[in-house]
Amino acid sequence: ILDVLYIDYDETLMAPSGADAELSRITTMEKHPNGYVAVVEGGIPLADEGVHCMVGGRAFKDVVREVCDGALATIAVGSCAFDGGLPAAAGGPTGAVGVSGVVPGGQLVSLPGCPLNVENLTATIVHYLTFNQWPATDGRGRPLFAYGGLVHNQCERRPHFEFGEFAAAWGDEGSQKGWCLYKMGCKGPETAANCPTTRYSDGTSWSVKAGHGCVGCTTPRFWDAMRSEERRVGEE
């Protein structure tokens, strides 16, 4: 049982760099076989032997396999680690996939979003530390506490949707009054996420509160599936 959280390897937080950083990773794995949690960020290129992302002189795909195979669990953070994200969008040359495309099987929790909401990562880890089990997830491995409801159903602009009050152009009267952004292409009605209630930056704001519609970034293959940002304008 994990009862204290140690962060032994993180490229942006750790003191070691270069070969020492890799040594920290290897030492951690050896000290805690099947007793550490791997948090993976970023798409994992498979094309051209994985040369599009190298870590310590090795293909990222090989490092991910090595680390996740020996992990108690893996948490895929962000849309790229979820299903390849932007590098996997149409036309991308890297052949990127998410963690499940490299490490099938095993305990995997996915936290898509672009960017990831760090509150959801913290909550997932604290859930495990508290209950010694991972939170309940949907069929894609997304925790229900964060991805169990539609953005649209939690949005503070929802009353304007119900009253037929919509922004129809960026900066117009409706936009300035905080009306619904559905006609500006907001993907909240099709997107499962807790952005309206959890928000970003210590609960400060989220995309719709800031005046831009939801882009559906927690949805599988959202770069292709949710494109055409303003597609609803002029549909009627």
Ligand code: SF4
């Ligand atoms: Fe729904 Fe988007 Fe309108 Fe909010 S702004 S009510 S999420 S369509």
